[in-house]
Amino acid sequence: MVNSWLESVHDRLFPAACRLCRAPARDGLDLCRDCLDDLPWLPPGCPRCAQPLDAGPGTPCGACSTRPPAYDGCIALFSYEFPVDHLVHRVKFGGDLALARSLGMLLRRRLRERGSPAPDRVVPVPLHPSRLSERGFNQARELARPLRAAGLRLDDRLCRRIRRTPPQAGLSADRRRRNLRGSFEVRRPVAGGHVLLVDDVMTTGATLDELARTLKRAGAARVEALVIARTLRP
Numbered sequence: 001m002v003n004s005w006l007e008s009v010h011d012r013l014f015p016a017a018c019r020l021c022r023a024p025a026r027d028g029l030d031l032c033r034d035c036l037d038d039l040p041w042l043p044p045g046c047p048r049c050a051q052p053l054d055a056g057p058g059t060p061c062g063a064c065s066t067r068p069p070a071y072d073g074c075i076a077l078f079s080y081e082f083p084v085d086h087l088v089h090r091v092k093f094g095g096d097l098a099l100a101r102s103l104g105m106l107l108r109r110r111l112r113e114r115g116s117p118a119p120d121r122v123v124p125v126p127l128h129p130s131r132l133s134e135r136g137f138n139q140a141r142e143l144a145r146p147l148r149a150a151g152l153r154l155d156d157r158l159c160r161r162i163r164r165t166p167p168q169a170g171l172s173a174d175r176r177r178r179n180l181r182g183s184f185e186v187r188r189p190v191a192g193g194h195v196l197l198v199d200d201v202m203t204t205g206a207t208l209d210e211l212a213r214t215l216k217r218a219g220a221a222r223v224e225a226l227v228i229a230r231t232l233r234p
């Protein structure tokens with residue numbers, strides 16, 4: 001509460017410029033209202049993987065019906081395309097943590113709109129320690145931080161990345177899945193809880209799938225994912 005009060009005082013004293021057009025940003029979001037409206041928002045899609053569906057929301061997509069992922073549901077705010085790719089890049093490689101907070105506030109807003117079931121804990125997808133020390137921060141953790149103001153418990157010590165995965169760009173979903181096997185470790189039993197994973201971008205979903213599988217092996221009853229953007233399948 002004190003944090004969000006400080007945030008709003010800070011935002012009033014130092015209004016930020018929109019990261020896309022330099023107009024005054026609104027609502028402490030580092031984006032102006034027009035740019036925010038113009039982002040490639042995703043309509044509700046497959047309840048399992050958030051892929052938009054022609055048939056409308058509600059039923060799982062073909063891929064999830066054939067081979068259900070280990071995560072039970074996914075919420076993605078945007079399609080991973082311009083200018084969202086630019087914003088994510090700015091956070092990850094430019095260290096724009098204020099923008100990470102803004103995007104995290106959008107995640108929080110979406111989760112509030114969704115309402116129940118509320119997760120017992122929020123787990124940012126961990127980075128391998130060597131990558132963490134290169135970058136200096138975990139973007140997933142920065143995105144998840146504002147969820148604490150919604151009364152959710154941020155648990156970033158539950159999972160560890162124990163293997164550094166080679167770059168996955170250009171690999172098939174199957175290949176990614178194999179590369180990721182055994183990448184994560186859950187450090188204590190989860191005992192039936194409901195876990196919400198947070199990450200920046202979901203490409204094939206292989207990372208979230210592997211982490212969800214590891215958490216379920218450790219006892220998690222339900223694992224969902226909340227991401228800024230997802231790459232759409234053709």
Ligand SMILES: [Zn+2]
Nearest residue numbers: 018021032035
């Ligand atoms: Zn703008």
Ligand SMILES: [Zn+2]
Nearest residue numbers: 046049061064
């Ligand atoms: Zn699906």
